[in-house]
Amino acid sequence: MNVYQEKAAQAVDLLAEFDLDLWITFVRETAEHTDPVLKLLGPFSVTWPTAFLFARNGEKIAISGKGDDEAIRHEEIFDEVIPYTQSIKDVLLPHIQRLDPQRIGVNFSRSDVSADGLTYGMFLNLQSYLEGTAYAQRLVSAEDFIEALRGRKTPQELALMRAASEMAMEIFDELSAWLQPGVSEKEIHAWVHEKVAARGAETSWDPGHCPGLNAGPNSPWGHVGASDERLQPGNTLNMDFGVKINGFCSDNQRVWYVLKPGEAEAPEEVKTIFNAVRDGIQAAADFVRPGVVGWEVDAVARKFITDAGYEEYPHALGHSVGRYAHDGGTGFYPRWERYGTKPYGTIHAGNVFTLEFGVQSPFGYISLEEEILVTEDGYEWISPPQKELMYIRSDA
Numbered sequence: 001m002n003v004y005q006e007k008a009a010q011a012v013d014l015l016a017e018f019d020l021d022l023w024i025t026f027v028r029e030t031a032e033h034t035d036p037v038l039k040l041l042g043p044f045s046v047t048w049p050t051a052f053l054f055a056r057n058g059e060k061i062a063i064s065g066k067g068d069d070e071a072i073r074h075e076e077i078f079d080e081v082i083p084y085t086q087s088i089k090d091v092l093l094p095h096i097q098r099l100d101p102q103r104i105g106v107n108f109s110r111s112d113v114s115a116d117g118l119t120y121g122m123f124l125n126l127q128s129y130l131e132g133t134a135y136a137q138r139l140v141s142a143e144d145f146i147e148a149l150r151g152r153k154t155p156q157e158l159a160l161m162r163a164a165s166e167m168a169m170e171i172f173d174e175l176s177a178w179l180q181p182g183v184s185e186k187e188i189h190a191w192v193h194e195k196v197a198a199r200g201a202e203t204s205w206d207p208g209h210c211p212g213l214n215a216g217p218n219s220p221w222g223h224v225g226a227s228d229e230r231l232q233p234g235n236t237l238n239m240d241f242g243v244k245i246n247g248f249c250s251d252n253q254r255v256w257y258v259l260k261p262g263e264a265e266a267p268e269e270v271k272t273i274f275n276a277v278r279d280g281i282q283a284a285a286d287f288v289r290p291g292v293v294g295w296e297v298d299a300v301a302r303k304f305i306t307d308a309g310y311e312e313y314p315h316a317l318g319h320s321v322g323r324y325a326h327d328g329g330t331g332f333y334p335r336w337e338r339y340g341t342k343p344y345g346t347i348h349a350g351n352v353f354t355l356e357f358g359v360q361s362p363f364g365y366i367s368l369e370e371e372i373l374v375t376e377d378g379y380e381w382i383s384p385p386q387k388e389l390m391y392i393r394s395d396a
Contacts, residue, residue, distance in 0.1 A: 003156040003247075004042045008060055008077050011040075011149055012291070018145040021101030022138040026122050035117025037107055037146060039247070041321045042075045049088045049125070052078070055099050063091050077295045088130040096135055104135060105142030111340025113145040114328020144345075147329035151320050152350035157248065158373065161322065161352060164201075165250040165371060165383040168243045171195045172254050174300040175239070179392045181231050181258055185213040189226035196243055204242030204249035204325040212240035214365040215335040221365055233260040233394045236270065236364035242325055251325045251354055252383070253369035256390040266389055273310070273359050273366045274389045281355045281385070284317060284332070285372055288347065288379045297332040301357060309392035313357035321352050321371055 001009070015023060028036050028049040038044055046063025050072075055061075062069075062078040069083035084091045096104070107114040108123065118126075130136035153161065174195060175188070192211050196203055203210035213219065213226050216235035220227055231237055236257050242250040255274065257266040265271070265360055284301040298317040308313050316339065318332035330345025331353055351374040358367020371382035 003154070003160065004040075004075060004077050005154050006039050006154045007149070008054070010152070010154060011054045012056070012058055012060065014145060014148050015054065015105075016275050017103070018142075018148070019101050020140075020145055021056045021104040021144065022096070022099055022103075023054045023105040023142055023145060023250055024126070025107055026118055026126055027052075028122065033119065035107055036114045036324075036328065037150075042072070042077050042148060044072060044075075046072075049122070051088060051092050053095065053099075055101070057099070061095060061098070063088055065093070067092060073323055081093055084366065093129055093133075096130070097133070100229075101135070102138060103140055104138045105145050106139050108141050108144075109143040111342050112147065112328050114150060114324070115141075115143040147345060148348070150322060150327060151346055151352075152330045153322065153352055153373075154350075157322065158350075158352075160246045160248040161250070162382060164204075164243050164245050164248050165252070167199060167201060168241060168250040168252060169243060169383050171199075171243070172241070172252070176256070176392075179231065179237070179256065181233055181392065181394050182229055184230045185215050185219065185226035186228065188213055188215075188237075192239075192241065199243075200245075202244040204244050210241060211378070212238075214238040214367075216364045217360075217362055219364065221360070231258050231392060233258050233263075234363065236361070236366055237392070238358065238365045238367050239371065240367075244325075247323055249321055249323065249325045249327075250371065250382075251321050251369060252371065253356060253367050254386055255358075255366055255368060256392050257363070258392045259394050261394050263394075265391070267363075269364050270361070270366070271389060272359065273361050276305060276308040276310065277358055277366060277368050278385075278387060280308070280357065281368055283372055284355050285370075285379055285381075288353075288372060288374060289364075290347055290349045290374060290376065292347050293343075294330050294332050294345050294347060295335050297347070298334050298343070301332075301355070302334065305357065305359070310359045315357075318354040318356060347374055349374050352382065 050064040053061040066083035073081040107118040215229040219229040316333040320327040333339040333343035356369035370380045370385045
């Protein structure tokens with residue numbers, strides 16, 4: 001059983017938990033506009049309207065335009081792959097009637113982009129196919145189901161994620177040995193991309209913004225590309241980075257301090273900030289366990305850093321990681337309108353999240369990001385966390 005077959009079996013198993021009798025992913029022209037769910041289901045790219053059906057009774061059916069069907073069949077994920085020529089309705093509707101579902105999950109969501117892949121046009125088409133039947137009133141959001149399917153990692157998914165994290169840690173380590181004062185963010189960016197390409201991997205997000213770099217206090221913060229800022233003694237360097245291999249991502253941040261001539265370690269203020277960030281992340285990790293709600297974990301770190309005398313971070317504490325660096329669904333989100341309903345999701349064993357925040361300082365942005373796996377009784381790190389400040393020597 002490959003990772004896609006494993007995921008398909010999980011999808012069927014989850015339907016009863018979310019009181020869905022049928023889940024339909026309905027797509028077309030996926031090269032132009034795909035559904036994020038497709039990355040879970042298989043390496044599919046379809047041209048004509050296609051319906052992927054998962055039924056509570058265990059059936060897995062794909063209905064596709066003739067010409068798309070053989071590629072779907074080749075993956076051996078679905079029990080039946082049914083081609084059509086003129087209209088998908090003529091095949092889809094009889095199968096829905098035969099299955100007679102009371103609740104039909106489809107992919108729309110007001111809060112989670114990863115569960116919002118059904119376009120409005122395709123939704124209208126599906127409604128028109130069901131017009132005059134009882135099933136037209138049985139379409140419901142599959143948001144919670146998709147969050148569980150995406151978020152609860154299978155054994156093969158976890159193995160692939162650990163491999164991605166291990167590769168990223170190797171690159172971080174090699175970078176530490178290479179860094180020296182005077183190197184620019186753009187030079188670091190280019191060096192990292194050489195190492196990623198040499199391993200046959202990709203960056204976890206778009207290459208223009210991965211890695212994200214902050215060299216010193218004047219470097220622009222946020223989702224911006226590498227700047228012309230250079231490593232200067234007395235400043236910090238933060239790097240936000242991940243690799244993608246075999247379809248799965250990592251996402252971590254590391255921080256260094258550039259020693260001034262004669263310095264053996266960073267100033268107390270730098271170490272104090274680093275320790276506060278590190279310990280805040282640890283406090284949140286220690287709180288994580290199945291059954292807690294996402295915003296509660298964020299609140300632990302948010303209180304920790306403000307109690308330490310620093311401003312609260314202007315984003316969520318953590319997000320899900322998987323086939324995307326930001327994998328959608330539940331995370332450690334604050335109860336802010338911009339996050340919709342996502343802060344209120346329950347944490348489950350098998351979820352993988354980041355824990356990340358930082359402090360803006362006169363020395364630069366001091367931030368860490370670690371990945372954790374939620375276990376039955378707590379958590380474990382995907383890769384060893386950074387516990388001590390790393391140094392770049394001025395006489396290197």
